[in-house]
Amino acid sequence: MNAAILTHSHTSPVSTERRPAAAGPPATTGGTSWLLPSEPSSVPRARRLTLAQVTAWTLHEFADDAELLVSELVTNALRHAGGPIRLTLSRCSVDRAFRCEVADEDPGQPRVCRPCDEDEGGRGLHLLDMLSRCWGSTCTAAGKVVWFELHPPAVALEAALDGARTTPLIVSRRREMP
Numbered sequence: 001m002n003a004a005i006l007t008h009s010h011t012s013p014v015s016t017e018r019r020p021a022a023a024g025p026p027a028t029t030g031g032t033s034w035l036l037p038s039e040p041s042s043v044p045r046a047r048r049l050t051l052a053q054v055t056a057w058t059l060h061e062f063a064d065d066a067e068l069l070v071s072e073l074v075t076n077a078l079r080h081a082g083g084p085i086r087l088t089l090s091r092c093s094v095d096r097a098f099r100c101e102v103a104d105e106d107p108g109q110p111r112v113c114r115p116c117d118e119d120e121g122g123r124g125l126h127l128l129d130m131l132s133r134c135w136g137s138t139c140t141a142a143g144k145v146v147w148f149e150l151h152p153p154a155v156a157l158e159a160a161l162d163g164a165r166t167t168p169l170i171v172s173r174r175r176e177m178p
Contacts, residue, residue: 031090036074038083046074046087053089054098062098062150065131072127073102073146081106081143097133098150105143 034049036042050070054063070087077085081104088101112125128135128148135148 033088036085043074046070077104101145101147103145109137
């Protein structure tokens, strides 16, 4: 099967740097999955399932971000796709990262948009970009899977420092008024 993969990382708009397309998804352990109906009650249920799983894995540092981002992805799946939604949560075995995948039946890839101040929606992917270490979307025979990873603070800090070493630093100083 030829699957198109869109990977997003914080160093470039579309990148395969952190999760090369040829490598596929990371090795995971302890994954669990639920099939959720295409109805609004699935959003709070997905949040509860995520918090329970994060607690069971003692990944407490991910609880708030995981709950928010899972809520965003499940809401997007409800809004833009028909049919059931599969929520899959797993731990990356190498670096203790948390991975979430939300599968739906819509083949359309997520698009980052620029919402106006008065728009009620359109900010979910911006939150995903700000809070996750990396995220992406994979086309499947039945639709797509949108995924994200959260990494422990020490791993995230190391990656940010690596990115800072390769990215020029622009310093802006504000002039003090007398």
